[in-house]
Amino acid sequence: MKQFQNEINSLSTSVQAEPAALIMDVIPLIMSYIRSEMRSRRMPGLSIPQFRSLIYLYRHEDASLSQVSEHVGLKLPSTSKMIDALVERKLVIRKTSATDRRFVKLKLSATGEAELAKARRSTETQLAEILSALTPEQQDNIIASLEELRSLFAVKSNRQANTEI
Amino acid sequence: MKQFQNEINSLSTSVQAEPAALIMDVIPLIMSYIRSEMRSRRMPGLSIPQFRSLIYLYRHEDASLSQVSEHVGLKLPSTSKMIDALVERKLVIRKTSATDRRFVKLKLSATGEAELAKARRSTETQLAEILSALTPEQQDNIIASLEELRSLFAVKSNRQANTEI
DNA sequence: TATTGTTATACTCTATAACTATA
DNA sequence: TATAGTTATAGAGTATAACAATA
Numbered sequence: 001m002k003q004f005q006n007e008i009n010s011l012s013t014s015v016q017a018e019p020a021a022l023i024m025d026v027i028p029l030i031m032s033y034i035r036s037e038m039r040s041r042r043m044p045g046l047s048i049p050q051f052r053s054l055i056y057l058y059r060h061e062d063a064s065l066s067q068v069s070e071h072v073g074l075k076l077p078s079t080s081k082m083i084d085a086l087v088e089r090k091l092v093i094r095k096t097s098a099t100d101r102r103f104v105k106l107k108l109s110a111t112g113e114a115e116l117a118k119a120r121r122s123t124e125t126q127l128a129e130i131l132s133a134l135t136p137e138q139q140d141n142i143i144a145s146l147e148e149l150r151s152l153f154a155v156k157s158n159r160q161a162n163t164e165i
Numbered sequence: 166m167k168q169f170q171n172e173i174n175s176l177s178t179s180v181q182a183e184p185a186a187l188i189m190d191v192i193p194l195i196m197s198y199i200r201s202e203m204r205s206r207r208m209p210g211l212s213i214p215q216f217r218s219l220i221y222l223y224r225h226e227d228a229s230l231s232q233v234s235e236h237v238g239l240k241l242p243s244t245s246k247m248i249d250a251l252v253e254r255k256l257v258i259r260k261t262s263a264t265d266r267r268f269v270k271l272k273l274s275a276t277g278e279a280e281l282a283k284a285r286r287s288t289e290t291q292l293a294e295i296l297s298a299l300t301p302e303q304q305d306n307i308i309a310s311l312e313e314l315r316s317l318f319a320v321k322s323n324r325q326a327n328t329e330i
Numbered sequence: 331t332a333t334t335g336t337t338a339t340a341c342t343c344t345a346t347a348a349c350t351a352t353a
Numbered sequence: 354t355a356t357a358g359t360t361a362t363a364g365a366g367t368a369t370a371a372c373a374a375t376a
Contacts, residue, residue: 138313139184245335315345
């Protein structure tokens with residue numbers, strides 16, 4: 001029983017040396033912040049997959065629905081409905097491909113680009129304000145760490161369909 | 166228009182120097198991994214708030230429903246239903262407080278503790294395997310970064326109700 | 331009256347299955 | 354036949370409002 005106790009002792013949510021437990025603890029916390037920011041100040045009524053779709057379409061004009069689906073990690077029907085909402089909201093333009101009429105071509109509307117830019121400014125301002133409590137060295141550390149984590153988990157998440165956010 | 170372009174140029178999801186944009190990019194990615202791991206190998210049918218509740222109850226025996234609600238960031242009715250499921254699943258024991266019968270006293274069952282320990286081993290194994298691609302220095306960097314981020318966002322998320330994961 | 335928690339109800343997001351249109 | 358996408362339907366998870374029980 002003593003052994004068992006030791007085994008689960010590092011479940012502590014306040015003092016952790018294990019990167020794994022730390023990740024399980026901190027990532028949800030930050031995710032929580034991102035989501036609530038998104039929902040309130042930023043782009044009310046926009047889900048995180050929708051926000052990520054906009055960003056993706058900013059970088060990939062005329063992407064297909066399947067490409068967006070792949071990127072945000074939703075199944076095709078869910079992606080279709082999600083994009084529906086963006087089209088209705090005039091943030092995204094959906095056309096049928098001329099060369100292969102089975103494909104959909106998606107791109108940001110002018111409004112979509114503007115909203116996205118606004119959202120980005122707002123996001124960055126909020127997050128930057130929070131991060132300003134750190135020294136430049138700490139911030140550089142965080143940037144390096146996140147870059148490393150991204151390279152690791154980008155690979156992982158390609159292996160299976162993911163709900164992303 | 167050139168100015169506008171510059172303004173949103175750092176939306177790039179592949180090369181970012183801004184911590185804020187990086188956070189928006191990487192945290193959802195890792196979150197995606199955590200969630201899909203949770204859903205598949207680990208504790209099938211257990212939501213992340215449920216998992217976090219178990220961890221919280223491991224550290225805070227006889228916590229009230231409100232305390233759990235506060236910790237996981239769900240509203241009280243949602244928390245009530247979520248705990249319902251854990252009680253039905255025999256992972257959590259729910260009693261009425263003897264001293265103030267309005268309060269609920271929640272704690273892990275023996276099964277709950279065992280499942281949690283198992284889940285933790287599984288989680289740590291998977292994450293540790295991923296992180297093993299990094300040098301010890303990089304890992305230390307990540308630990309330090311996450312600790313810093315936690316202290317920042319722990320404060321933030323106390324200011325408002327959060328959905329956490 | 332104030333506080334703790336539950337019940338009733340509705341909404342959002344997601345998935346699977348079945349379908350349509352196009353190649 | 355195979356592929357891209359949509360529609361139909363259902364389930365999970367959450368919120369708000371109204372309520373019950375206790376202090």
